[in-house]
Amino acid sequence: MVNFTIQNVLIAFSDDYATVDVQIIDGAIAAIAPNLQVIGTAIDGKNKLLLPGFFNAHTHSSEMWQRGIMSVFPLELWLAELYDFAPLDPEQVYLSALGTAVETLLSGGTSVVDHLVLIPGLELETIAIATRAYREVGIRAFIAPLIQDESLSAGIPSGESAQKHEPYFRSTAATLEIIEEAVRQFHRPDEGINILVAPTGIQLCTDALFQGCTELSDRYNLCRHSHLLETKAQEKLAQEKYGCTAVEHLKRIGYLSDRTTLAHCVWLNDADIAILAETQSTVVHNPLSNLRLGSGIAPILKYRQAEVNVTFGCDGASSNDSQDLLEAIKMGSILHNVTNSDYQHWITPRQAVEMASLGGAKGLNIADKLGSLTVGKQADLVLYDLTNLSLLPRTDPIGLLVLGRPTNVVNSAWVNGKQIVADGKVTTINVDELRQELFNRSQWETKRKSETVAQIEAHYRTVMGL
Amino acid sequence: MVNFTIQNVLIAFSDDYATVDVQIIDGAIAAIAPNLQVIGTAIDGKNKLLLPGFFNAHTHSSEMWQRGIMSVFPLELWLAELYDFAPLDPEQVYLSALGTAVETLLSGGTSVVDHLVLIPGLELETIAIATRAYREVGIRAFIAPLIQDESLSAGIPSGESAQKHEPYFRSTAATLEIIEEAVRQFHRPDEGINILVAPTGIQLCTDALFQGCTELSDRYNLCRHSHLLETKAQEKLAQEKYGCTAVEHLKRIGYLSDRTTLAHCVWLNDADIAILAETQSTVVHNPLSNLRLGSGIAPILKYRQAEVNVTFGCDGASSNDSQDLLEAIKMGSILHNVTNSDYQHWITPRQAVEMASLGGAKGLNIADKLGSLTVGKQADLVLYDLTNLSLLPRTDPIGLLVLGRPTNVVNSAWVNGKQIVADGKVTTINVDELRQELFNRSQWETKRKSETVAQIEAHYRTVMGL
Numbered sequence: 001m002v003n004f005t006i007q008n009v010l011i012a013f014s015d016d017y018a019t020v021d022v023q024i025i026d027g028a029i030a031a032i033a034p035n036l037q038v039i040g041t042a043i044d045g046k047n048k049l050l051l052p053g054f055f056n057a058h059t060h061s062s063e064m065w066q067r068g069i070m071s072v073f074p075l076e077l078w079l080a081e082l083y084d085f086a087p088l089d090p091e092q093v094y095l096s097a098l099g100t101a102v103e104t105l106l107s108g109g110t111s112v113v114d115h116l117v118l119i120p121g122l123e124l125e126t127i128a129i130a131t132r133a134y135r136e137v138g139i140r141a142f143i144a145p146l147i148q149d150e151s152l153s154a155g156i157p158s159g160e161s162a163q164k165h166e167p168y169f170r171s172t173a174a175t176l177e178i179i180e181e182a183v184r185q186f187h188r189p190d191e192g193i194n195i196l197v198a199p200t201g202i203q204l205c206t207d208a209l210f211q212g213c214t215e216l217s218d219r220y221n222l223c224r225h226s227h228l229l230e231t232k233a234q235e236k237l238a239q240e241k242y243g244c245t246a247v248e249h250l251k252r253i254g255y256l257s258d259r260t261t262l263a264h265c266v267w268l269n270d271a272d273i274a275i276l277a278e279t280q281s282t283v284v285h286n287p288l289s290n291l292r293l294g295s296g297i298a299p300i301l302k303y304r305q306a307e308v309n310v311t312f313g314c315d316g317a318s319s320n321d322s323q324d325l326l327e328a329i330k331m332g333s334i335l336h337n338v339t340n341s342d343y344q345h346w347i348t349p350r351q352a353v354e355m356a357s358l359g360g361a362k363g364l365n366i367a368d369k370l371g372s373l374t375v376g377k378q379a380d381l382v383l384y385d386l387t388n389l390s391l392l393p394r395t396d397p398i399g400l401l402v403l404g405r406p407t408n409v410v411n412s413a414w415v416n417g418k419q420i421v422a423d424g425k426v427t428t429i430n431v432d433e434l435r436q437e438l439f440n441r442s443q444w445e446t447k448r449k450s451e452t453v454a455q456i457e458a459h460y461r462t463v464m465g466l
Numbered sequence: 467m468v469n470f471t472i473q474n475v476l477i478a479f480s481d482d483y484a485t486v487d488v489q490i491i492d493g494a495i496a497a498i499a500p501n502l503q504v505i506g507t508a509i510d511g512k513n514k515l516l517l518p519g520f521f522n523a524h525t526h527s528s529e530m531w532q533r534g535i536m537s538v539f540p541l542e543l544w545l546a547e548l549y550d551f552a553p554l555d556p557e558q559v560y561l562s563a564l565g566t567a568v569e570t571l572l573s574g575g576t577s578v579v580d581h582l583v584l585i586p587g588l589e590l591e592t593i594a595i596a597t598r599a600y601r602e603v604g605i606r607a608f609i610a611p612l613i614q615d616e617s618l619s620a621g622i623p624s625g626e627s628a629q630k631h632e633p634y635f636r637s638t639a640a641t642l643e644i645i646e647e648a649v650r651q652f653h654r655p656d657e658g659i660n661i662l663v664a665p666t667g668i669q670l671c672t673d674a675l676f677q678g679c680t681e682l683s684d685r686y687n688l689c690r691h692s693h694l695l696e697t698k699a700q701e702k703l704a705q706e707k708y709g710c711t712a713v714e715h716l717k718r719i720g721y722l723s724d725r726t727t728l729a730h731c732v733w734l735n736d737a738d739i740a741i742l743a744e745t746q747s748t749v750v751h752n753p754l755s756n757l758r759l760g761s762g763i764a765p766i767l768k769y770r771q772a773e774v775n776v777t778f779g780c781d782g783a784s785s786n787d788s789q790d791l792l793e794a795i796k797m798g799s800i801l802h803n804v805t806n807s808d809y810q811h812w813i814t815p816r817q818a819v820e821m822a823s824l825g826g827a828k829g830l831n832i833a834d835k836l837g838s839l840t841v842g843k844q845a846d847l848v849l850y851d852l853t854n855l856s857l858l859p860r861t862d863p864i865g866l867l868v869l870g871r872p873t874n875v876v877n878s879a880w881v882n883g884k885q886i887v888a889d890g891k892v893t894t895i896n897v898d899e900l901r902q903e904l905f906n907r908s909q910w911e912t913k914r915k916s917e918t919v920a921q922i923e924a925h926y927r928t929v930m931g932l
Contacts, residue, residue, distance in 0.1 A: 016912050021644050065859055068866030072803070072812040102855065153839070232807070292869065294803030294812065315809065322856065322871030331797070337538070342932050346538040346760065386910075389568065389901050393531055393908030400534030403758065405788030435855050442859035444852075446482050454539030466808050 001417055005287050006383065009045025009374055010332065010397060012350065022050060024379045027417030032375060047387050048411060049397045051353060052372050053110025053140075053380035054325050056100075056359025058225075058263040058313030059116045060146070061130065061266040062087055063099035064096035067321035069445065073453070074420035075231045076291045076316035076460055080452035082318055083281050087121050089113050090129045091424060092441065096317075097133035098371050098434050102426055103323035104139065104314070108401075109413050110380040111140040111171060111360060111370070113261070113313065115198055118145055123178045124185070131186050131193055138420040138428045140380060142364060144198030145182060147175050147213075148205050153456060157236040158446045159463035168347035183220050192242040192416060194223070194364075202246045203234050210255050223259045225363050229272075230264035231295050233464060249352035251393075256281045261367040263313060264289075265303070266296040273299070273306045282309040282363030285419065287332040288322075289315030301336045301345050305408075322326075326406055333402060353444040385424070396433040467493050467883055472849065474489035475511025476863060476890060477839055478816065483863065488516060489699050490845045493883030496843060513853050514877060515863045517819060518838050518842045519576025519606075520791050521826025522566075524691075524729040524750040524779030526612070527580045527596065528553055530562035534785035539919070541697045541759045541785075542622050542926055546918035549618060550782055554585050555596045558907065562783075564900050568892055569789035570605065570780070572874075574867075576846040576881050577606040577826060578729070579750075579779065581664055581691060584611055586635065589644045590651070595722035597652050597659055604886040604894045606846060608830060609907050610664030610691040611648060612643050613679075614671050619922060624704040625929035642678040649686050660689070660830075660880060666779070668692035668712045676721050689725045691829050695738075696730035697761050699930060714737035722747045724829040728822065730755075731769070732762040739765070739772045748775040748829030753798040754788075755781030767802045777825035791870055795822050799868060815868035840920035849878040851890070 006022045011032070013020075021036035022029065022045075030039070065087045070078060079335060085091065097114065102113050112134070118126045125146055134141035145222040149172040154165040180264050187195040197207040197213035205226075217224050229235055229246050238246035250256050258280035265283045270275070276283065283303050288295060303310050312332045314323045332355075340346070347355070354372075361371025369378050384397070390407045391400045401409070413421035418421060460466075472488045472625075477498070479486075487502035488511075496505070522758035531553045536544055553559065563580065566700040580601070584592045593611055600607035617639045620631040645663060648838050653661040671692075683690050695712050696702055704712035713720065713734060715720050722745035729750040734742070744750065748768050756762060770778050778794045780786050786794075797822075799813040807810070820838075827837025835844050850863070856873045858865045868877070879887035886894050926932075 010910070017910065063768040065861075067859075067861060068857075068863070069861035070865075072809055072814055073805070074809055077809075097857070138484040139768070168541065176511060178710040217468055233872075288800070291800040294807065294809060296804050301617075317870075321866065321869040324871040324873075325716055327793075329872050331757075334757040338762050339758055340758065341540070343538055343540055343543075343760060348538055373592065387901065387905060389565070389897065389904075391534075392565075392901055393533075394905060394910045395531075395533060395535035395908065396912050397534070397910060399536075400787065403534060404783075405793050409791075431855065435853065437859060438855075438858040439853060442862055443861045444476070444483065446862050464807065 003040025004043055005036060005040060006043045006045040006050060007038070009383070010098065012398060024417050027379055029373065029377050029379055032373060035457055045383065049384040049386055049401070050373065051108070051382050051384065052357040052370070052414065053382050053415070054107040054108045054356040055311055056104040056112045056314050056323065056325050057261060057284055057311045057360045058115060058315055059323060060117055060316030061097045061099060061100040062093050062117050062320035063117050063316030064099050065092060067317035070318045075295060076233055077453050077457060078293055079155070080152065080456055081450035084452050085314055085448065085452040086117065090119065090122060092123050092162060093119070093126055094129045094133050095434065095437050095441070097130045098137060098429060099438060100323050101134055101137040101139045101432055102434065104325060105413055105421055105426060106138070106410050107325040108382050108410060109325045110382065110413055111142065111312045113142040113144055113225060115144045115146050126181060127182045127186060135193065136429055137404065137420055137426065138415050140192045140415050142194045142196055142223065143186065144196035146198055146200050147179065147209065148200045149209045149409060150204045150206065151173060152204070155237070156456065156460055157240055157463050158231055161459070172206060172208045172212065175209065178215065180216060183216065183222065187220065195224045196223045198225040202241065202249065204243045207253055210250070214254050223261065224255065224257065224262070225261050228262040228266040230263050232267055233266040245269065245272050249342050251275050251279060261363040264295065264298065266290055266298045268299065273302055273308060277306045277353050282311060284313045284363065285332045286313045286315035286328070287309055288328055289319040292319050297335060297339060299341050300332070306346065308360055309362050310355050311363050312356050325356065326401065330402055333446050349398045352402050353398055358464055379414050381414045382410055383412040384409040439453055467912070469506025470509055471502060471506060472509045472511040473517045473743055475514055475849070477516050478864060480883060484574045490883050491844055495839065495841050495843050498839060502564060505665060508624065509584060511849065515850045515852055516839065517574070517848055517850065518823040519848050519879065519881070520574045520795070520822040521577045521579065521777055521830070522570040522575040522780050522789065522791050523579045523777045524752055524781055525566060525578060525580055525789060525830060526583055526782030527563045527566040528559050528583050529782030529784035530565050530902065531558060533783040535732060536784045541761060542699055543919050543923060544759055544785065545621070546618065546922055547916035550916040550918050551914065552583065552731055556585065556588060556591050559585070559592055560595045560599050561903050561907070563596045564603060564895060566789050567600060567603040567605040568897055570791060571603070571732045571879055571887055571892060573790040573792045573846050575791045576848065576879055577608065579608040579610055579691060581612050590648060591650045593652060601659065603892065604884055606658045606881050608662055608689065609652065611645060612664055612666050612667045612827065613645065613675065615641060615675045616670045616672065618670070621703070622922065623699055623706055623925055623929050627925070638672060638674045638678065641675065642682065645682060649682065649688065651679050653686065655757070662691045664688045666689040668707065668715065669703055673719055676716070676719055680720055689727065690721065690723065691727050692711050692729070694728035694731050695733040698733055701733040703771045711735065713741050717741050727829040730761065732756055732764045734765065739768055739774060742774045743772045747779060750779045750829065751776055751798045752779045752781035752794070753801050754794055755785040758785050763805060765805065765842050767799070767806050771811065775825055775828045776821050777829050778822050791822065792867065796868055815864045818868050819864055836842060845880050846885040847880045848876055850875045851877040875908035
């Protein structure tokens with residue numbers, strides 16, 4: 001492991017900044033103070049800002065293949081279109097995991113939670129190849145294999161009509177067995193690869209699946225990750241399925257915990273919010289996806305006032321359509337100013353940075369090791385070049401970073417003390433080759449028609465009152 | 467004038483794409499068809515998308531000096547802080563106009579409407595130096611000198627209390643005389659420099675000022691540009707001032723027209739919207755600023771359904787804090803999906819591109835000359851590199867451009883047929899020198915205290931019920 005010392009770098013300190021040196025020894029932060037002795041390689045931090053790495057705390061990497069082309073649809077129809085054209089080739093999964101890692105890294109993220117869509121029949125292969133991609137890039141990966149045990153149409157409320165759904169193609173037990181095998185093969189937290197239990201959400205999962213996941217989580221000390229109440233349709237569906245809110249139900253079956261991260265959380269009421277606080281669950285806010293799909297504006301200021309932990313995700317690139325974390329952080333902050341006229345509750349740039357770093361670490365149950373510039377914590381660090389035009393003139397560096405539209409500002413990034421971005425370039429893989437591969441395996445297209453959408457759209461419009 | 471032919475370039479055609487050659491002769495589009503003869507310089511358009519240049523239809527260039535550092539405040543308090551620290555040096559105005567032009571250009575804009583804050587006592591000098599900056603860059607400029615004839619505190623509703631305001635430091639007549647002189651000296655539409663009449667808005671302008679501007683607009687054929695109902699406080703204020711809505715009042719005094727562009731338009735009712743449609747006024751949507759300041763979400767889908775012309779602006783960099791038009795277009799599209807559950811009304815990427823180009827041209831009364839790839843129109847064009855990682859894999863190019871987070875994708879840009887961006891770099895000015903100047907004339911800072919905010923905050927909170 002290479003030791004190094006970043007010299008004369010700006011860090012956030014109290015409510016101001018300080019210019020310090022930062023020593024990294026054996027992958028951890030060993031000292032932070034002015035004028036330290038240089039241990040290992042000296043890195044020039046002048047005119048740069050050092051922050052803890054952010055968490056891209058919810059995404060689906062293989063959605064990158066369909067970004068830009070998905071229809072402007074709400075989630076339920078969008079999902080039907082998405083699955084009609086989902087990539088089924090492990091090599092595609094590999095390339096989109098690389099692409100997701102690169103875009104995350106170059107926008108300040110050092111960790112990614114990949115709610116990974118599994119190729120049917122190639123489930124472990126899908127997990128293996130995503131693991132390989134993240135290991136190659138060197139980003140810290142939280143691979144959350146997306147599982148369900150009900151078929152897609154069950155995710156839309158029935159309304160007045162009686163709906164019948166095809167059974168899911170694989171049994172709940174077989175699905176849980178795949179996850180347990182994935183844990184045995186790939187879960188290596190010390191090497192930066194984590195497997196999570198990740199039932200997609202109440203809309204497509206039985207209680208048996210949630211409970212099986214909870215058992216695996218307890219047995220192997222795994223984090224839990226799901227979608228929660230992304231759309232109004234899911235709010236309706238929960239009432240149909242459980243006769244109570246989804247949050248009440250998930251609490252009752254024991255799924256909520258301090259290592260449970262819940263993506264979206266748009267349609268929660270005040271009692272639900274109290275349950276998230278009480279169970280110490282984490283909300284992963286995906287503002288861009290929630291807008292693109294018309295899902296709604298998550299009540300983030302209410303979460304913060306209730307002391308629910310909140311962090312940010314890009315969501316999959318088919319619903320965003322980017323993996324730029326700084327964009328998600330900006331939008332996830334300023335969007336909420338229109339939901340509360342009292343500006344004293346608005347999210348400040350410094351709070352946003354803390355949500356994106358420490359908030360992610362808390363949600364993934366590793367706040368003791370990551371998420372802040374603290375002596376003893378692991379060195380997942382990002383160094384921003386403050387001389388880029390998009391961060392000039394000089395004012396408040398964190399304000400510029402969060403509220404501006406920074407471009408090419410990540411100078412360096414380290415994960416566990418290993419440098420994986422230097423001089424603005426990813427050093428671990430050849431990004432030009434990746435671009436070429438993505439180019440070669442795709443073509444410009446504008447017209448495609450989802451058969452599933454054609455089948456379900458009329459019912460969707462009826463049940464949603466459109 | 468240099469003639470040129472872009473070969474084998476993708477353009478939007480009907481609801482699909484076509485690969486064509488585009489001939490530019492004497493600054494205008496002479497032909498669009500496959501396999502044209504090369505006239506002048508041949509430009510390789512392979513794997514590139516050609517679109518008409520966008521309009522950054524509302525900004526305040528000198529706000530760039532305070533981006534990143536403005537408090538998270540609503541408009542009325544934010545404005546007080548802004549003016550307490552406004553740059554008063556013409557050289558700063560020059561540099562921020564350059565910076566605004568560069569960021570606009572590198573995000574697809576070939577025209578900028580600069581609602582230019584004038585340095586008191588140096589009004590014509592301010593206009594002269596901004597004009598010089600835009601001429602140097604070569605961007606098409608619509609300089610809208612920001613004028614008012616009431617003092618800042620008059621912009622906050624009185625509520626129950628009796629408020630007394632200082633008179634404005636300059637008479638209405640003297641202000642109008644400055645604008646008329648600016649028109650004589652700088653208004654040169656054929657050279658790409660336009661002066662607009664631009665009373666800031668009902669919150670700080672008397673009827674005499676609006677009417678004087680209308681007269682100048684009629685006499686010199688000038689476009690009209692104002693803020694309109696950006697905040698709830700302004701909605702209240704209009705009722706206090708006029709006993710009717712601001713839109714009703716502006717219609718009554720003859721300010722609304724087919725060459726009137728109105729920034730923000732957040733707090734309009736249905737009758738107001740009908741008036742905008744009837745008068746053929748244009749809404750300039752500034753989504754990021756409206757979020758950052760908590761102003762609200764403008765009812766853009768309602769405007770579109772009422773056939774009100776809508777285009778996009780970044781707004782000044784103190785309320786955004788970027789001049790990236792692609793960001794404004796993305797947010798200005800997807801934000802509205804949460805305001806209408808029927809996705810059939812949502813803005814598609816192609817519609818967004820048309821709003822940003824033809825919508826801007828309509829608002830500025832030059833749709834016969836600009837805003838679309840049409841033979842005979844002037845060549846304000848942008849060529850996007852579709853091989854950039856942020857636009858891969860290949861799917862729908864316009865979907866990727868609008869819904870993604872494109873970075874470094876503008877390969878070339880022309881204004882009136884003159885190339886001002888080539889190979890991703892601005893060719894007309896030295897951007898590295900600009901960066902250096904912006905760096906040298908600023909410093910990192912986090913703490914400053916606005917005296918005016920301290921004076922008015924208590925009254926603001928009372929009148930807004932906070």
